[in-house]
Amino acid sequence: MNPLIAPPLPFDMKPRARDAVRDLKLQQFVGNATHLKDTQRGGIFGRDFGHDYDELRTVARDTKQYALDHLDELLERFITNAEKSGAKVHAATTGREACEIALNIARAHGAQGRAMSCVKSKSMVTEEIGLLPAFEAAGIKTLETDLGEFILQIDGDAPSHIVTPMIHKDRVATAKSFVRELGARYTEDPTELTMIARAHMRGLYRTADLGVSGANFLLADEGAAVICTNEGNFDLSVGGPPVHIVFVGIEKLIRGACDLAPFLKLLARSGTAQPLTVYTSFVRGPRRVGEHGGPKELHFVLVDAGRVGVLASEKRDLLRCIRCGACLNACPVYRKVGGHSYGSMYAGPIGAVLTPELERAQGNTDAGLANYADLPRASSLCGACYEACPVKIDIPKFLMHDRARLRERGLSPKSEGHMLKLWRWLAERPAMFRFAIRAVRLHARMLGSKDARSGAEHSWIKSAPGPGAGWTQSRDLGIATGESFREWFARRDNKSGGGR
Amino acid sequence: MSARGPAIDALLARVREAVRAQAVTVAAVPAHTVVRRIARDQADLASLFAAKAQSVGMRVTRVTDAQLDATLAKLLESRAMTVVAMRDPSLAARANAAAGARLAPNNNDDLLFDCEVGITDVDCAIAESGSLVISTNGRIRNAWVTPPIHIAVVRAAQVLADLVDLFELRPDTLDAASTTIITGPSKTADIEGVLVTGVHGPAEVEIVLVG
Amino acid sequence: MRIALFTTCLAEALAPRALKATVLVLEHVLEHVLEHEGVTVELPAAQTCCGQPMLSNGLPADAAILARRMCEIFAPYNAVVTPSGSCCSVVREKYEALFARGSADHKAVVALAAKTFELIEFLETQLKIDPATLRGKTPSAAPITCHDACHLRGIHRHGSTAPYLTRACCGDVRELPDAAQCCGFGGMFSTQFPEVSTALGEEKLAHVASTGAATLVASDTGCAAHLAGLAHRKNVALRVISPAEALAESLGLLETGAPNGGNPGAPNGGNPGAPNGGNPGAPNGGNPGAPNGGKP
Known part of the structure; x- marks a missing residue:
């Protein structure tokens, strides 16, 4: 995996943060983009929901919390209904298991003596489980189809934002990598660069053996997945190849389409100030008899990778996160240090509280915290993230909670603790x-x-x-x-x- | 336990235990009238739909049923291969006629990559967001995503007020293997935040709003 | 009614003038605006620290000890008023989570939270003072701008200092660009991640400079110390004062002070030990109105 988001552990955030603050380009790109998105987010919610915005967030918070509080029932219902529609459902405790399941599916379809190819649409959980390195090791060539992820992939870079993965990168770097990796002519025009990528990927959609995606929501009542994109790459990734695998964290479950509307109305507005993403796609089983297009096999891989541990803990609220990226855009620290400073695919405020939890699957609840001891401290506790969060996750509260865990386990500087104790004594x-x-x-x-x-x-x-x-x-x-x-x-x- | 295999049963058991480890804080899903705010009290849904669809970058032509054939013919004039993906047979016949000799067969999804235009009807449309709702029920999949131009024929009576109505009034829409809510042409702003349309899906979406 | 001043330890050490101003403004309002006889501002002598440093840095049990003290000390009073927004928010929002619901301690901190206010909030929402009645005899026309403590977000007071001071004619109150962004103080964050803290502070100072104001009103002692300290190191002529001081000056209760910058003896921002928030080129010696912001 890329050391930018999977660094050697324990991770030391400070040198990366120091470098980022001195990187004038990063300051400009990340600063401008996050300020703009944050302002636009406020604008669209004000126009469309006015004073009702807060109530809309409350509805979403409670709807998702309900789902987490009843996740066992919903999971069972989802599995039943997904299987009813012809999908196959798998469960993975760890990232490694999830990759292994995918490799077994791929092997069952592999033609002897020919390398397999995969088209993938953007997914955070596949970053988390290290799917691409696992595929690569097995000789499966994977194409990231989201434009930003594609550019990062060919340039050996890593995403630094949940929603806008190449927020730290400019057109010049893109142009150079297109010349080098695709043999394209040099152009810095974003439209031309986009069209070069489009042309490159079109042919690969037609010939891929395997499609892979994440999911934004799972609907228990329908046994369906909901995937939101702006580019349409998910629809093409799922439409062409004979097999499609959806990797999804178990926390994405909600009751069903009956509960979906508040989330869809919040997700794109929070992330990119759009009323909805351009494509909101529902996938319910493989292609039906007599249909043209769509996968012949549809697999859901339900991923735990620490989530069950979080569900059982006092940090259950974190699983409400719908990965909109609003807290990153609002965060003064993220704006200054950029995503790679967090040493994780989950950057910014939500990353600071989530990343230390991802190692719970291995049974050691504190391993992640010890490995990422800087993250809970890298915040001024200004509360902008809480204010921006569409599902009202009180991130500052959990940062403070983790600071207490660090202190209890002796993972914070001792001198600081002594000084604070003396202060309290006085x-x-x-x-x-x-x-x-x-x-x-x-x-x-x-x-x-x-x-x-x-x-x-x-x-x-x-x-x-x-x-x-x-x-x-x-x-x-x-x-x-x-x-x-x-x-x-x-x-x-x-x-x-x-x-x- | 079911015959689902040990991994799923183990996951379910662990989740069951985890759910019980913390107190239930929300016992019932809250009712949500607030979600409907945008189209609330809007009488003319077709006009709201047209305005919202245009605001997200789709073009809207509003015509009477009598003008439809001429409108489609004009839109397809000078276009190359066209695929018609319509569930309504009478609309399909009219679109086929407008496409004429440039008509592609609608049973080969690989050929979609060679088409310039995909014409579809819709399951319904949503006024508050200006969205089209299209399922694979009766339509060749991705005819609305793969070609660079998408033309959608929407009847005014198909316009629902709110996204909530799609799920409450038309839940059958989600019975299909795939359903897509489309809100604009294919977009990206990945390169320095500059908006580019047509990255994977169509750069142009033409809506013909009938009635 | 008995009103207690919640001084905060930071203000006692760093900003005694803000505390004086708070007392003077409250007394002025009580005597001359409300004409309340016999209501005074009292100073409970035993108060020390509210526990925010422990609470924010992983020592909630230590914070709880100080929270209990706070409850006892302020029990006899009807209202607890402070010029420091962040300390106010700790009492209002954070104490509750330190104790089990239903416990005596929990009841006590809820009661304390219900009567604790930041000064401007107290004037506006509790005493219901129309700021127009706080106009001084000769309203100042000097340009000022306001930075609200982020912790006022939680008590829905973020952004409310500037309108109040505008209506009280405390000067030509200029809108601060990007006012919602944190100044980078963040308590011990400022020493744990000094480069990030400094970069945010420099960005804030650049925005302040862009308004043309030579006085910054900051509704928290920590933010004020951070921004004043940055400005002083860079020899930027900027006064950083509390809302209480702005009101007290406008009402003639305090004399308007001198800016902190322009001191010929002070070293400039080119101190080799001091990384300059990614902007190493130009410490901005004594150039009033143009701090060397971190925003390129």
Whole structure:
């Protein structure tokens, strides 16, 4: 797998974040695109739902939470109904198992002595389970058909955003890779580049042995999958090849089409400020007798890969996520560090809380947290993600929750913990606490540089020790060294006889 | 337990246990009138549909039934091979006539890649989002995605107010092997956010709204 | 009615003027606008820290100890008012999750949350003060702009400082571009990810500069310290004050202070130890109104 999204563990986020902040191109691309999408999201919800937007989110939150609270029933119903329509349903506990199931399906169709080919439409879960490397190792040539994913694939790059995977990449890099990998003539025009990709892929749709996709929703009542794309690549991927495999996390289940509308209305508006994605495709079983087009075999691979563990945990809410990407666009930290800084296919706020959970399948609930100890800390807890989330996942709450888990398991810096404990100890002792503040002020008065700020006397510390060093590497620390507030308050009280 | 195989039974057992590990917080799916906000109180659904369809980049021509044949003939004028994928036999006959000698057989999905135009009717349309709903029931699959131009014939009476109505009033639509809700021409903005149409599906969607 | 000032430890150390201003504004409103006899602003002496640093950094049990203290200290009062938006939000939104529903502690923190307010919110929603009645004798025309603490989002007060100060004629209140984005402070995040924190702060300062305002009103002490510290390091002439100070200055209760920048003794942003948020070229020594933003 690509080390950008599957790095050596334990993962150290800080060097990547530092590099990203200095990468002017990344700052421009990611900053502009996320600001734009975030603004447009606010615009379309305001126009279409006004003050009802919040209620719409509440409906979606509760509908999805209901599904998770009853996931066993829904899963059973889905399996029954999917099989009724002629699909085959498989279950995989781990990513490796999911890949193995797919390889077995492929082998059953492989012609001797000929390499198999696969057309794939965009899917986060296939990134998660490492399907492409597994296919590659088995000699199955896979084409990513989503334009962004295709460009990343031929350039050896990795997605950095759930919805707009090449948000970090520009037309020049695209143009160069098209010349190098496709033998195309050099052009930087996005329309021309898109048409080159279109022409390249058309022929491959016609000859592929296998189609692969993810799914945005599973409908228990219908035994069907719902797949949302803007390009139409899913419809072509499922329409041509004789076999299609849908990989899907079990948390995608909802009761049925009866509950789907709120999600569809929220998904595309949250992600790309569209009323709906261009194509919302329902797949219900393989091609029927007498039909032309469509797979002769349809497989669903239901993937756990840690989700059952999350379902059982206090983080169940996370499984409500519909992968719209709105929290990434809204997040100030994501805007600055970009997706690859998170070292996972799930970047941004939702990635920071989800990624540490993905290793639960192996039975070690804390392994992921130990491997991604920086992620819960890489947030200013500003709450923009919660505000943007269409299913109201309180991401800051779960970040704080993970920070507590880190601390309990000794995975946070010890010195910081000692300092906080000391702070709390002092805070229980008001006289000592005030003495400590006075000591800091005295220290600042002696060592800081003075100048007037806002009429009060401040001393400016240029270089602080310990945790303060992080502060003073780029900021001065202004400590008030004149009359303290309490001195002032007492002086006034005395003047007015204390009886005001 | 079923005869589904051990892996599925094991998954179901684990999910059952996991569900019980936390308290149920939502016991019933909430009712949702708020979801219908956009088309609420709209009397003229056909006009709302036309406006919304245009706002997502599809072209809409509104005609009477009497004008339909001439409109189709004009749209197909100077076009190359055309596939007709219509469930309504009378509409299909009229589209076949308009396509004339350029008509492709509608039983070979591989040939769709060589067509310039796919003409379809629709199961229904949705006013609030300007969407077309097309199923594989009675139509060659992907005739509305593969050729670079898609022409859809929609009767005004087929326009539903809201997406919710598709699921509540026309659940049969989802009985097909595949159903697609189409809201615009094929789009991408992957390269620097620049909007390009026609990446995989059609760059042009022409809606002929009848009545 | 008994009103208690919730000072916050950060403001006591870094921003005593904001606390003075809060007292002065509240007293002015009580005496001259509402003409309430005998209502004073009290300072509960035993208060220290609300526990936000522990709560945000994985020590909820330690935060709970301080939350209990807060409940006891403020129990005798009808209202608890603070100039610091983030500390306010901790009491209002975060304490509840620290205790089991139905417990005595839980009841106590819910009661404290119900009577705790950020200053502008208290004036607007509790005392119902029409900001027009807070106009000073000679309204200032100096350009200012407002940055609201992100934590005011949760209590639906984000973006409400600027309109209030506009109507109170605290100056020519300019709209801050991209006002919804975090300034990058984030408590200990500012020291754990200093480059990211700094880049966000520089972007905020660039937006402030684009408004032409030389005074920034920030509704949280932490945000204010972060932005003022950045501006000071870069020798940018920018005053960072609290909404309370803006009101107190406008009402003539406090004298308008001097900006922090332009100090000839202060080192500039070219400090070799200090990465400059991806913009290494130009520390912006003493150039008023143009901080060296991180946004290319």
